[in-house]
Amino acid sequence: MPEVLIRPMEERDLPRVGEMERLCFATPWSEDAMEYEITQNNLARYLVLEEDGQVCAYAGTWLVFEEGHITNVAVHPAFRRRGYGSAVLRALMRLAAGEGIEFMDLEVRVSNEAAIALYKGLGFKKAGLRKGYYEDNGEDAIVMVNDRLEQALGSASAP
Helix, strand or coil: CCCEEEEECCHHHHHHHHHHHHHHCCCCCCHHHHHHHHHCCCCEEEEEEEECCEEEEEEEEEEECCEEEEEEEEECHHHCCCCHHHHHHHHHHHHHHHCCCCEEEEEEECCCHHHHHHHHHCCCEEEEEECCCCCCCCCCEEEEEECCHHHHHHCCCCC
């Protein structure tokens, strides 16, 4: 059984996180942008999930007043279907709830059925639609919200 650990993202994680950004997203964030998030942005919280010491998933949020806006969620393609996306998101939700955040929101491509199912499974509900949100192809984004973060505080962190 692999050893799984969820912890705050560190600068040493940036090359692997950058690799996952390029593998997972049509418009990836640069390593410089991610470095800014974890070293300069006081509103940002980023977690990584490691399997046997190798970063294989991460998620981030901006905490603004009572809102947590989820900015990034990625699982390396070689590590999908192991519950790691759910685990790192649950940990991020617990972190946010512990800092007094009342609800979290995110945007997701209308075509990303796997992510939509993941978010629904974590209690997110459709709250709206952003027409033409994604610059690379003009795809719409579904806005999803979870206003029951207190339930995340009791959830297990391991997949």
